[in-house]
Amino acid sequence: MIEVQDLTVRFAGVTPLDDVSVTFPGGTCGLIGPNGAGKTTFFNVLSGFVRPARGAIRGFGEDLLAMADFRRARWGLRRTFQTEQAIEKLSVFDNVAMIHEHSAAKRATRQADVLDAIEFVGLDISPKAKVGGLGAGERRLVELARAVVGKPRVVLLDEPAAGLPQAETEQMGAVIQKIPEKFGALVILVDHDMGLVSDCCETTAVLDFGKLIASGPTAEVLRNEHVMRAYLGTEEEL
Amino acid sequence: MPRVEQGTVVRGVVIVGLVAAALFGVPQIAGADWITTSTSIAIYAVAALGFGILYGRVGMISLGQIALLTIGCWVGTRLSYATSLPFPLLLLASGGITCAIGVLVGLPALRLSGLYLALITLMFAGATTIVLSVNDFPNGGGGFTGRSATGALTTSTPPVRRPSWAIADVAYYRYTVIVCAILFLLALLHVAGKPGRAWASIRESEPAALAAGVNITLYKLWAFALASFVTGVAGCLLAAQVGVPRAITFQTQDSLTLAATALIGGIYSLWGAIVAGIFQQGIPFLFQAQWGINPNFILIIFGAGLLQVLLTAPGGLADQLPKDLTRLGRLFFNLVVSRLREQAAAEKKAP
Numbered sequence: 001m002i003e004v005q006d007l008t009v010r011f012a013g014v015t016p017l018d019d020v021s022v023t024f025p026g027g028t029c030g031l032i033g034p035n036g037a038g039k040t041t042f043f044n045v046l047s048g049f050v051r052p053a054r055g056a057i058r059g060f061g062e063d064l065l066a067m068a069d070f071r072r073a074r075w076g077l078r079r080t081f082q083t084e085q086a087i088e089k090l091s092v093f094d095n096v097a098m099i100h101e102h103s104a105a106k107r108a109t110r111q112a113d114v115l116d117a118i119e120f121v122g123l124d125i126s127p128k129a130k131v132g133g134l135g136a137g138e139r140r141l142v143e144l145a146r147a148v149v150g151k152p153r154v155v156l157l158d159e160p161a162a163g164l165p166q167a168e169t170e171q172m173g174a175v176i177q178k179i180p181e182k183f184g185a186l187v188i189l190v191d192h193d194m195g196l197v198s199d200c201c202e203t204t205a206v207l208d209f210g211k212l213i214a215s216g217p218t219a220e221v222l223r224n225e226h227v228m229r230a231y232l233g234t235e236e237e238l
Numbered sequence: 239m240p241r242v243e244q245g246t247v248v249r250g251v252v253i254v255g256l257v258a259a260a261l262f263g264v265p266q267i268a269g270a271d272w273i274t275t276s277t278s279i280a281i282y283a284v285a286a287l288g289f290g291i292l293y294g295r296v297g298m299i300s301l302g303q304i305a306l307l308t309i310g311c312w313v314g315t316r317l318s319y320a321t322s323l324p325f326p327l328l329l330l331a332s333g334g335i336t337c338a339i340g341v342l343v344g345l346p347a348l349r350l351s352g353l354y355l356a357l358i359t360l361m362f363a364g365a366t367t368i369v370l371s372v373n374d375f376p377n378g379g380g381g382f383t384g385r386s387a388t389g390a391l392t393t394s395t396p397p398v399r400r401p402s403w404a405i406a407d408v409a410y411y412r413y414t415v416i417v418c419a420i421l422f423l424l425a426l427l428h429v430a431g432k433p434g435r436a437w438a439s440i441r442e443s444e445p446a447a448l449a450a451g452v453n454i455t456l457y458k459l460w461a462f463a464l465a466s467f468v469t470g471v472a473g474c475l476l477a478a479q480v481g482v483p484r485a486i487t488f489q490t491q492d493s494l495t496l497a498a499t500a501l502i503g504g505i506y507s508l509w510g511a512i513v514a515g516i517f518q519q520g521i522p523f524l525f526q527a528q529w530g531i532n533p534n535f536i537l538i539i540f541g542a543g544l545l546q547v548l549l550t551a552p553g554g555l556a557d558q559l560p561k562d563l564t565r566l567g568r569l570f571f572n573l574v575v576s577r578l579r580e581q582a583a584a585e586k587k588a589p
Contacts, residue, residue, distance in 0.1 A: 047445075047448070047449050048448070049445060049448070069448050070448055070451050070452060070453045070454070071451070072451070073449065073450055073451025074451050077449075078449075079449045081443075081445070081446060081449075085442065085443050085446035087435075087438050087439055087442045088442070089438055089441075089442075089506070090435060090438050094435055094438075097435065098432075098435035098436065098438075098439055098450060098452075099450050099451070101432050101435065101436075102436075102450055102451030102452055103451065146450070
């Protein structure tokens, strides 16, 4: 469980997150909102890239903000980025193994864990293949394998299917749904594809201009009039 | 027992073959001047290796490699005057002290990158040259800091000692090749292991590396420590090769030509460092001593070569040459096969 309390982030005169209090209970949770709503800033606070002006975040009872940024991965925090971050010059295996190396998982299980993560995301290629030679969908799956290897506790997925065709998005969605059960991790999914969010997330929180405007079961949240107005500027159903 | 891949075996055989050729083949065919040049090639290949680790692996442009080579040379020289340490310990001490200085030079890299880091490290190289001149490097006085009353170089300035079994140039060349091979192996172990993967991650994206749990401060300084250590050891080898090093040997602009030759050789591959060593030391010798061409022309050639590499082969010669040779081999093979087929067809037609 992730508990966020009174989280406020200020960049000079801008307040990308304004007094946000929300709880991500477990399973797969959505975090949606229009562009500039503060979703990625929230991920950046969780990752330690941005220091909040005030507020607290507790992950499974531990104070995440008190932890050094690079130690959060060892604690079990994983994330993907909007732009691809798989390392082109390394093989698929090494890409996933380097996350395992800096995690709390045991060295003795590295090979098995890495191959398991590659198989879990459905990558049907040689682990020795260089990532630079893979297609966009395969690279996104490598990133997903990096996000689930080495005892993850919280997996942050920032638009993991951005730019992918429908079939690959559906494949990605099916994999995301299985993460909590397989690894026991809490997933927070940021995406603009409401189909993907509906399919994957039991609960969803919505940000708009840095403020939390709704949270709860996904189906209810997507019918919320404030959410529809924020997203579409109308009260038409999403 | 873990299965060894075929590619690893082939690479291992090629490496062992090349080291054997360097140890036993080169002394058979090379004259005294080429032995000296080959020793320098091996030493400068290690300096280029240091540049390759920093830029090719981590993405930090450091133009202070020649300064670190100088510091290794200086420390090796002075320790040789001041102590009776066995030569291998002299190498390790030079590498260790240069490593400590290199880590200090690397501190700005935690905040700076790109052009700014390049400028800072180039200024470090310039400052080292000035300190050398002011101190009449190497100065033949006794002890580590002792100064000769007569100045920088006198006829009594003692040469830096060599290992007792490698006094002659050929033996010292072999000794240098072995030490450099060990330094390359040390770099290979780093690159293929956990540090190499962490460096690749930092090079790709620092935020992503941080999110992956990589301690960026530690791994950046680790890269500087490794690059400085190998370059410091190479500097000590250079001190014993020339006997009495002179400040004029180490010019600030050499850091720039080293960067250029490292890029021409290929910074993403350890082989590229060997090509860079050949370009840095072998080509100038060929131009000046063998062909009598003004060595200043080399700068123009390096400039053209760098442009060519950056435009057409960003992986450098170490990456491009095997590809081109394979393509050439395939072309030649197809040509021979088609000629044989034509011949067979003509023979069939003949009554």
